[in-house]
Amino acid sequence: MSNFSEYSYNYFERCVNCGNTEFRQMGKGTDRTNKFHKQVVECKNCKLLFTNPIADRRSMQLYYSTYGSTHPRALDISQKQMLFAKEVTEQFSNAEKCLRFLDVGAASGEIMQAFKMQGWEVYGIELSESYIQFIKEKRNLENVYSCEIEDAPFPANNFDFINFWHVIEHLRDPIIVLKKIYSWLKPGGKVNIGTPNPTPFYLLLSSYITAHFDLGIDHTFGFPPKVFEDILNEIGFIVKMHRVYNNPDKRYSSKKTELMRKIGLYKTMQQIIAQKPAI
Numbered sequence: 001m002s003n004f005s006e007y008s009y010n011y012f013e014r015c016v017n018c019g020n021t022e023f024r025q026m027g028k029g030t031d032r033t034n035k036f037h038k039q040v041v042e043c044k045n046c047k048l049l050f051t052n053p054i055a056d057r058r059s060m061q062l063y064y065s066t067y068g069s070t071h072p073r074a075l076d077i078s079q080k081q082m083l084f085a086k087e088v089t090e091q092f093s094n095a096e097k098c099l100r101f102l103d104v105g106a107a108s109g110e111i112m113q114a115f116k117m118q119g120w121e122v123y124g125i126e127l128s129e130s131y132i133q134f135i136k137e138k139r140n141l142e143n144v145y146s147c148e149i150e151d152a153p154f155p156a157n158n159f160d161f162i163n164f165w166h167v168i169e170h171l172r173d174p175i176i177v178l179k180k181i182y183s184w185l186k187p188g189g190k191v192n193i194g195t196p197n198p199t200p201f202y203l204l205l206s207s208y209i210t211a212h213f214d215l216g217i218d219h220t221f222g223f224p225p226k227v228f229e230d231i232l233n234e235i236g237f238i239v240k241m242h243r244v245y246n247n248p249d250k251r252y253s254s255k256k257t258e259l260m261r262k263i264g265l266y267k268t269m270q271q272i273i274a275q276k277p278a279i
Helices: 057-065 079-091 110-117 129-138 174-184 201-210 225-235 255-262
Strands: 023-029 039-043 049-051 100-104 121-125 159-165 185-196 238-245 269-275
Touching: 023 201, 079 110, 100 110, 100 174, 110 121, 110 159, 159 174, 174 185, 174 225, 225 238, 225 269
Parallel strands: 100 121, 100 159, 159 185
Antiparallel strands: 023 039, 039 049, 185 269, 238 269
16 A cells, blocks of 8 residues: 555554454554554554554654664763663573573663673664664674574573563564574573553543544554563563653653643553563
8 A cells, every 4th residue: 555655555454462353443643753653553462552554664764764863972971871771681680690680672782781781792773774873883793693583693592681672563463473482591580671652631531532542653562561561472572660750751751741741641551571481
């Protein structure tokens, strides 16, 4: 399907999670910068949210190929990332062998370098060639791959910790990718997943009033918290921690969003740490 642009689209005939063929239209897709995705639907069976139609594989690669050149890059590593790498390292203090870390959606390689400084063997996956060039030339990190996540050349039972931070909502088939991540983890290994919460009350109310449903900029899938846990449990993960929290991003702050933060209605983010069962 063409929309008279450089992008092409495919339709989902079945839900990628449960295979159901009946969807409920939630509203026209919206974001603040473009019209990359057209409308949002909900699977009537499992309640997964997704854009339908969805940009095809070539269009996705085209769209993200220059992502790094339009987003800021700096060599500095934030205190938050350093602390996170240290805290994760302490969880694996009894490991006998070299720890392996994978960042899925490595961007400029900041968190890869933070883990490298903690003594980890680090790897990354990133579609943007400019980001990869930055990681290799400025950070001197080599093990970063420019490929679709499904095509990454990693063996099973390979990583102790995988960071999957705000990537899953950009994919064409997140279920396949989660299964890949599960296979890449060593028994007892963990994955840290960040993604928006698409179902706070004010967003549902707004979609009812405006007939637009905003999954977020460039986003293809939305995971209501219970749906997300169900998906991970079905794959075989053990959910160790799941929190839904206020969006800390102040770039789009207004009096309305600040009020919603104060009364707990701006919980548009979620984090899950899930573990592959130990043998």
